[in-house]
Amino acid sequence: MLKIIRNRYEQGCKTSNYPQEPIALYKRFRGLPKINGDCDPATVGQCAAICPQDAILCEERKIDLGKCTFCGRCENVGDGAFVTFSQDFAMGTSSREALLCDGTLPALAEHAKKHFKKLFGRSLQLRQVSAGGCNSCEADTNVLNTPFFDLSRFGIDFVASPRHADGIHVTGPVSKNMKAALIATYEAVPAPKVVIASGACSISGGPFYGSPEIIGDLGSIVPVDLYIPGCPPHPLTTLHALLNFFK
Amino acid sequence: MDNFLQINNGQAIKRSSIPCLPFPRFAELLDAFVKNDGFIVQFFAHVEDGRNKLVAVVRNNQLYVAATEVGETFPSLTASSSSKFHMFEREIAEQYGITPVDHPWLKMVRYHANYRQAADVFGNDYRQDIPGNYQYFQVEGDSVHEVAVGPVHAGIIEPGHFRFQCAGEEVFSLEIQLGYQHRGIERMLTQVPMKRLSIICEGIAGDTSIGHNLCCCQALEALTGLAVDPGAQVVRCIALELERLANHIGDLGALSGDVAFNPPAAYFGRLRGEFLNLLQVLCGNRFGKSLVLPGGISQIMGEEQAKIIEDKLKELEPEISHVCDLLFSAHTVQARFENTGTVSTKMAEDLGLVGYSGRASGLPYDARVAFPTEAYGALHANRNEMVNGDVYSRASVRREEIMHSMHLIKSLVNRAGEVSAKRTMHEISLEPDSFVVTVNEAWRGEVSHCLLTDKGGRIERYKIKDPSFHNWTGLAMALRNQEISDFPLCNKSFNLSYCGFDL
Ligand code: SF4
Ligand code: SF4
Numbered sequence: 001m002l003k004i005i006r007n008r009y010e011q012g013c014k015t016s017n018y019p020q021e022p023i024a025l026y027k028r029f030r031g032l033p034k035i036n037g038d039c040d041p042a043t044v045g046q047c048a049a050i051c052p053q054d055a056i057l058c059e060e061r062k063i064d065l066g067k068c069t070f071c072g073r074c075e076n077v078g079d080g081a082f083v084t085f086s087q088d089f090a091m092g093t094s095s096r097e098a099l100l101c102d103g104t105l106p107a108l109a110e111h112a113k114k115h116f117k118k119l120f121g122r123s124l125q126l127r128q129v130s131a132g133g134c135n136s137c138e139a140d141t142n143v144l145n146t147p148f149f150d151l152s153r154f155g156i157d158f159v160a161s162p163r164h165a166d167g168i169h170v171t172g173p174v175s176k177n178m179k180a181a182l183i184a185t186y187e188a189v190p191a192p193k194v195v196i197a198s199g200a201c202s203i204s205g206g207p208f209y210g211s212p213e214i215i216g217d218l219g220s221i222v223p224v225d226l227y228i229p230g231c232p233p234h235p236l237t238t239l240h241a242l243l244n245f246f247k
Numbered sequence: 248m249d250n251f252l253q254i255n256n257g258q259a260i261k262r263s264s265i266p267c268l269p270f271p272r273f274a275e276l277l278d279a280f281v282k283n284d285g286f287i288v289q290f291f292a293h294v295e296d297g298r299n300k301l302v303a304v305v306r307n308n309q310l311y312v313a314a315t316e317v318g319e320t321f322p323s324l325t326a327s328s329s330s331k332f333h334m335f336e337r338e339i340a341e342q343y344g345i346t347p348v349d350h351p352w353l354k355m356v357r358y359h360a361n362y363r364q365a366a367d368v369f370g371n372d373y374r375q376d377i378p379g380n381y382q383y384f385q386v387e388g389d390s391v392h393e394v395a396v397g398p399v400h401a402g403i404i405e406p407g408h409f410r411f412q413c414a415g416e417e418v419f420s421l422e423i424q425l426g427y428q429h430r431g432i433e434r435m436l437t438q439v440p441m442k443r444l445s446i447i448c449e450g451i452a453g454d455t456s457i458g459h460n461l462c463c464c465q466a467l468e469a470l471t472g473l474a475v476d477p478g479a480q481v482v483r484c485i486a487l488e489l490e491r492l493a494n495h496i497g498d499l500g501a502l503s504g505d506v507a508f509n510p511p512a513a514y515f516g517r518l519r520g521e522f523l524n525l526l527q528v529l530c531g532n533r534f535g536k537s538l539v540l541p542g543g544i545s546q547i548m549g550e551e552q553a554k555i556i557e558d559k560l561k562e563l564e565p566e567i568s569h570v571c572d573l574l575f576s577a578h579t580v581q582a583r584f585e586n587t588g589t590v591s592t593k594m595a596e597d598l599g600l601v602g603y604s605g606r607a608s609g610l611p612y613d614a615r616v617a618f619p620t621e622a623y624g625a626l627h628a629n630r631n632e633m634v635n636g637d638v639y640s641r642a643s644v645r646r647e648e649i650m651h652s653m654h655l656i657k658s659l660v661n662r663a664g665e666v667s668a669k670r671t672m673h674e675i676s677l678e679p680d681s682f683v684v685t686v687n688e689a690w691r692g693e694v695s696h697c698l699l700t701d702k703g704g705r706i707e708r709y710k711i712k713d714p715s716f717h718n719w720t721g722l723a724m725a726l727r728n729q730e731i732s733d734f735p736l737c738n739k740s741f742n743l744s745y746c747g748f749d750l
Pocket of ligand 1: 069073
């Protein structure tokens with residue numbers, strides 16, 4: 001018992017005050033990109049050529065955040081002449097198109113669906129479906145239940161049964177071998193229900209795009225309401241998206 | 248091992264120098280080797296000039312390679328020699344449609360069509376969704392019942408299917424069917440441009456991003472003769488140890504949670520995050536993604552980052568040791584951990600278990616010691632005291648490795664001046680007609696990648712092995728004659744990778 005008390009004392013209270021107080025991430029964290037719209041086409045082309053995800057749209061001078069794995073390679077071209085990354089982790093969007101990003105994103109809260117806020121604003125129960133990928137997305141979703149983030153204090157929980165859930169939170173590129181189980185889980189959630197695509201994999205196939213063994217785009221199987229980019233999304237990206245979309 | 252070629256970890260050789268033995272000789276040598284403290288690192292098929300070949304990379308305290316040519320079938324070594332071949336032969340059957348005749352339990356590994364468009368060994372129609380016509384092991388009798396779980400499990404975890412054949416609480420047999428995460432990675436790696444290789448390898452298993460990508464980059468370095476500066480090697484080691492720390496600490500937390508001892512579960516959960524944050528300090532990503540590149544690392548570890556890591560370790564070390572003490576000295580925890588899910592040394596050896604699961608059963612193998620890469624050659628080895636093969640041992644080994652890893656990192660960050668040059672990704676041309684195998688001790692155990700290049704220097708075959716490929720069978724055996732309610736605990740003590748296995 002004494003040990004429990006001593007450890008309790010040593011650990012203290014670690015829960016963050018987000019969103020009341022902002023959280024600063026270490027400068028190397030790569031969040032929302034800053035894009036130089038006047039960059040010369042040759043440099044943009046160089047960035048596109050080294051991008052492993054083919055996420056750079058040269059003509060429009062945009063980055064597809066649904067494909068980008070935030071590897072930071074483009075930032076090295078010409079010392080950030082075209083792209084540099086900010087530490088802004090707020091990157092959730094309510095549409096796939098909005099992820100084609102020129103350096104700005106629409107304010108998620110304003111694009112959230114009104115009836116979702118009304119229905120799920122006070123209590124949101126999600127069923128997580130892991131459908132391929134590398135499991136980092138799942139790991140950093142799990143982290144939301146640790147004391148620092150303490151997701152439950154916002155009335156949001158991950159539950160075991162789709163019957164108890166208001167929607168599904170999907171990670172992974174949807175491997176062919178998971179397609180049937182994913183659809184069955186989706187169908188088991190009572191309507192009205194929400195679908196969240198979390199991570200580059202579920203949005204575009206992520207690192208596995210082009211593989212014949214994956215579907216590669218969750219939106220082609222079930223209608224997606226909320227997109228959370230990243231590889232994996234930082235837990236704060238997920239938290240910000242959930243709070244702004246549903247609260 | 249006269250007829251096998253001795254090779255070095257991460258050293259490219261010409262394909263033509265790999266001895267190609269007649270199958271009976273190949274089988275005879277392998278049989279003697281595995282029965283005499285030898286283990287299999289890789290055993291896979293590929294097609295060379297239209298002929299089916301099998302390649303074996305094996306180890307005792309050295310690494311060896313040999314190949315053989317087979318037709319559409321070959322006599323199963325699992326049947327005639329050792330269980331160590333069991334999963335490898337199933338994989339050969341699935342990937343290339345080559346049948347190991349008399350294999351005692353030939354069934355699919357991941358559920359996909361083979362690479363040769365040959366007739367499917369399992370009679371599956373891959374237009375059907377998994378599990379197709381897959382047959383599960385059956386037990387019959389009065390009080391026998393079956394429990395099936397998955398692929399979607401209760402928590403936020405990866406998909407897999409588990410079938411327990413039980414009498415009351417007691418488990419006779421657990422059958423683990425994976426493959427739900429299959430993304431076709433080995434195939435992809437032979438087809439995509441070079442710039443995608445690292446990112447895909449980081450996605451083999453996200454909790455082993457550093458381990459797998461290190462294997463990939465070391466292989467590419469060997470095939471191009473790229474040298475890595477000592478500073479970058481130091482950073483790579485630090486990253487691999489941070490990955491180990493984050494995972495071991497997270498798992499001790501999960502084990503506490505599984506025996507409903509909540510304070511350490513919460514503390515370890517938070518402490519794990521601290522190590523992910525340190526990886527983010529190094530490279531901007533909490534899982535170390537994008538840090539390691541062929542030829543070095545993508546970001547410099549300067550004095551600033553070194554200091555952050557050092558200060559954090561100083562702060563966390565006493566906390567971690569206190570929380571460990573809290574967990575391991577609780578009687579309720581001991582009562583649940585001890586003698587649960589035991590894998591004997593003999594069983595571990597028969598199955599070829601690796602990593603902490605092997606070490607907890609008394610197999611001391613640690614690739615950092617046996618085949619050191621990067622800066623490991625000059626670092627202290629670890630010793631494990633608790634080797635009874637039960638949950639308690641697997642947890643204790645993790646605790647010992649946590650303390651050891653922190654010690655390693657402390658000695659590494661202190662290597663002043665060894666900050667490293669930043670590297671960017673560019674196209675590199677690979678040595679043609681070559682073969683290389685790389686081995687690293689990632690947090691779960693031995694990770695290995697094997698590459699074969701063709702005449703044009705393109706990657707013709709990319710073979711990946713995650714430690715889970717060996718160890719899933721260990722978990723299935725650990726459950727025999729246990730209570731089904733002990734499954735979560737046994738499972739967490741192994742914490743194997745689904746995606747690393749499924750590829
Ligand atoms: S950060 Fe994104 S856009 Fe830039 S190179 Fe990496 S994947 Fe491409
Ligand atoms: S998006 Fe990235 S982190 Fe998430 S599952 Fe895919 S590869 Fe892993």
